[in-house]
Amino acid sequence: MEGSVHFVGLDIGGTTVKAALLNESGRQIGVGVEVRSHGSDGYKATFKQLRAAINQLCSDNSIESSNITAVGIDVPAPSSDGVIWGQANLNEDWVGTNIRDEFSKEIHRPCYMTNDGNAAAYGEWILRPGHDGPLLFVAPGTGLGGGFVLGKGQLYEGCNGLAMEIGAISVPFREEDGSLPECAGKGPGSLEAWVSLVALRRRLKIELDKSENFSHPLAQEQISIKEKAFQLRDYCEKEDPLARSLFQRQAHILGWAMGDQASELDPGLIVIGGGLAETGFRDWYLENVRLGFEERAPSFYVNSPIPPHGVTTRFDWAVGGDYAAAIGVAHKAMELV
Structure with a gap:
């Protein structure tokens, strides 16, 4: 023992x-x-x-x-x-x-x-024992969660412990009819209304209702939209055009929103968690996140303007798997004694 x-x-x-x-x-x-x-x-x-x-x-x-x-x-x-x-x-x-x-x-x-x-x-x-600077974490799942750790490992929770409700921040992207999508508890135009499993269900239904997608296998299946959305990752793995377009837009909007977060927090490292970290298309997804980020963030959050123009905001996938949160709170418990 x-x-x-x-x-x-x-x-x-x-x-x-x-x-x-x-x-x-x-x-x-x-x-x-x-x-x-x-x-x-x-x-x-x-x-x-x-x-x-x-x-x-x-x-x-x-x-x-x-x-x-x-x-x-x-x-x-x-x-x-x-x-x-x-x-x-x-x-x-x-x-x-x-x-x-x-x-x-x-x-x-x-x-x-x-x-x-x-x-x-x-x-x-x-x-990440070799990393001593800030870390911004964002995890697309059923909803969209996140958190922020300052340099030297200080968890930022805000005045009331309610900081970093990343899913509630606003983004200017609209549906084809000009409407701002809504997400329960987050308001119209929230990031979670675009980057979450709930958002994928909405977007998939919209796309499957279009005549050009009537022949898609998911349109033919007699199952719920929830079950169809769960299959999207498998289709994306196979480079299905519809699945790829949905995940590409999600990744782009996530990266765009992280551009705003960089302007506020200057995290230096943005880590993406959730089930996407385990997919075979994660490198493709992350590249689309970077493209969205570069579209929105001021250029000095992408690269230093001073030679040798090093990267100023890195993106990485989560490494902790299913037990990162449990390990995190166990370490915080160590501070109690």
Whole structure:
């Protein structure tokens, strides 16, 4: 058994909880654990799953639960000082509850809590030991999450812990009829209305309703638009023109928006997470992100105007996989002791 001080990170999703165990030096011990979250059944049901994940980590690594010194939690909803401010995909009893303090009382350990975007951003920063500067993280998924880490590893959460709701920022792109697309809770013209799985569903339906796409295999299938959208990545892998056009526009708009973020934050490094990081077309996608970025960002955020004109904003894919957020909050828990 390695020492007597250990830390656990618990990444609560709408469907699963992913858990990671660290030793006192911050090194991950063993492999991560995944259990169902039961978030829609109420926070007490999820607490039971969190305890199960901790117990499984301890059992798998021959560690006594008494050696868990502190725990980090991240949640898939806006929160402030431990209190959930929005329901998202959770049960309504989460809203207004101080999840951090309630779980801390239940396990008799200090707890740290933030949202999932912040957790993943910090995890990505931690997993780059050679990088000491800022890191801007953005993750297209069902929605669009993000987070920002300042130089020297300071996670920026804002005054109320609500910073970096990247999906809510506005972009000027319109549908063919001139309308600004809307996304629940984000307002018309939001970035998430263009860069998310929800956005892909909308855009795919619009395209399949066009006569020139009536013969496309997805137009012929008698399945829901949600199921069709899930297949888009496979079609994009095969260089299907329709799928490529949808992902190309998404990537371009994401890059364009990151141009504005560079003007505000000057991050130097922008990391893209989410499932796209695992695709075979990710290099093509990232090149289209760069093109959108170069269209919007002032030129000195692309390259230095001074010879040798080095790159001033780099793009990279996430390296932490499914457990970046759990590792991130476990490291934040280390700061509690």
